[in-house]
Amino acid sequence: MVRDQRGRFAALVQRASRVLSIEAEGIAGLREKIDEKFCRAVDILLQAPGKVVLTGVGKSGLIGRKIAATFASTGTPAFFLHPAEGMHGDIGMVRKGDVVIALSNSGETDEIVRLLPIFKRLGLFIIALTGNPDSTLGRYADAALDVGVREEACPLGLAPTASTTAALALGDALAVVLFEEKGFSEKDFAMLHPGGELGHRLQKVEDVMHRGEEIPLVLQETPLKDALFTISSKRLGVTGVVNGSGVLVGVITDGDVRRAMARGVDLYATKAGEIMTPGPKRLVSSELAASAMRKMEEFSITSLFVFDEGDPEKPVGIIHIHDLLKAGIG
Numbered sequence: 020m021v022r023d024q025r026g027r028f029a030a031l032v033q034r035a036s037r038v039l040s041i042e043a044e045g046i047a048g049l050r051e052k053i054d055e056k057f058c059r060a061v062d063i064l065l066q067a068p069g070k071v072v073l074t075g076v077g078k079s080g081l082i083g084r085k086i087a088a089t090f091a092s093t094g095t096p097a098f099f100l101h102p103a104e105g106m107h108g109d110i111g112m113v114r115k116g117d118v119v120i121a122l123s124n125s126g127e128t129d130e131i132v133r134l135l136p137i138f139k140r141l142g143l144f145i146i147a148l149t150g151n152p153d154s155t156l157g158r159y160a161d162a163a164l165d166v167g168v169r170e171e172a173c174p175l176g177l178a179p180t181a182s183t184t185a186a187l188a189l190g191d192a193l194a195v196v197l198f199e200e201k202g203f204s205e206k207d208f209a210m211l212h213p214g215g216e217l218g219h220r221l222q223k224v225e226d227v228m229h230r231g232e233e234i235p236l237v238l239q240e241t242p243l244k245d246a247l248f249t250i251s252s253k254r255l256g257v258t259g260v261v262n263g264s265g266v267l268v269g270v271i272t273d274g275d276v277r278r279a280m281a282r283g284v285d286l287y288a289t290k291a292g293e294i295m296t297p298g299p300k301r302l303v304s305s306e307l308a309a310s311a312m313r314k315m316e317e318f319s320i321t322s323l324f325v326f327d328e329g330d331p332e333k334p335v336g337i338i339h340i341h342d343l344l345k346a347g348i349g
Contacts, residue, residue, distance in 0.1 A: 038172040045168035045181035046188045052165045060146045060162035064197050067144065069116030071097035076130050078179040079122035079186065086190030093198040102130035110137060120146045124182045126154020135159040148186045164189060224311055225304040227346045228325050228336035235337065236261055239268065239292030246291040247276050255339050257322045260295040266332040267324055269295030303328050304335060308348050311338050
């Protein structure tokens with residue numbers, strides 16, 4: 020009985036491996052199809068003043084929805100239009116200046132084909148993701164991208180599997196290349212992803228830093244005993260040291276104070292400026308909080324003073340590693 024179960028498990032693993040191999044082969048085969056048509060598609064999207072409209076039926080429609088979401092999340096306004104709904108009024112959502120990306124493995128899907136003349140009359144550019152570039156869809160398209168695969172992973176060759184995986188991968192390639200061409204940055208990405216774990220990681224420093232009276236600061240002339248009090252009362256394990264103009268010139272950590280005391284330094288006679296570490300690491304308030312975490316890890320420190328972009332000398336905040344961890348950044 021155990022032997023039979025092992026044999027069944029082995030067979031299941033073999034079947035699953037076959038599916039993955041076929042789908043991986045389908046994606047790998049796209050690499051040799053990336054040509055001037057792909058570049059043409061990118062240029063069409065780059066120059067379009069409107070939105071990107073994805074359309075497809077059945078499994079292709081599901082892939083289209085995901086590609087639309089990828090475009091939207093990477094800075095290109097996009098939405099999905101169901102072809103059947105488009106024929107019954109939703110075509111009004113489309114405007115001149117939009118670009119249509121139509122998905123159909125055969126290129127002859129009736130609902131898609133019926134929309135093509137309407138798209139053309141509206142003056143829209145059409146990009147096709149199809150397994151048959153010589154199809155009706157391929158002939159209508161301004162850029163027909165071949166997403167054909169040698170075989171489907173379905174043993175009957177009927178259920179769209181490798182073909183939809185290939186279409187999804189090429190749609191992702193279009194979206195990623197496009198946002199790179201647009202110079203889409205981490206900060207841009209953060210603006211579009213305010214929620215969830217991703218949103219936490221893309222918060223800005225100014226969103227989680229301590230401000231005002233919470234910033235531990237002492238003057239260079241402050242007695243070390245008072246600097247120690249500031250470190251203790253602000254509960255961040257550090258204080259900044261500023262000159263008479265409020266310019267940050269150094270930092271003192273609780274570890275610095277302990278080491279000074281071990282050397283016999285007089286807390287009452289010694290000034291903060293005498294034991295401070297000059298040239299402290301710093302951040303700009305508009306930087307991503309994830310950058311603060313990377314910098315802390317790089318320099319093995321737990322706090323960073325924060326400055327406004329226009330004034331790199333007077334601190335406007337401080338951020339501690341605990342603030343980052345509490346905000347879900349780690």
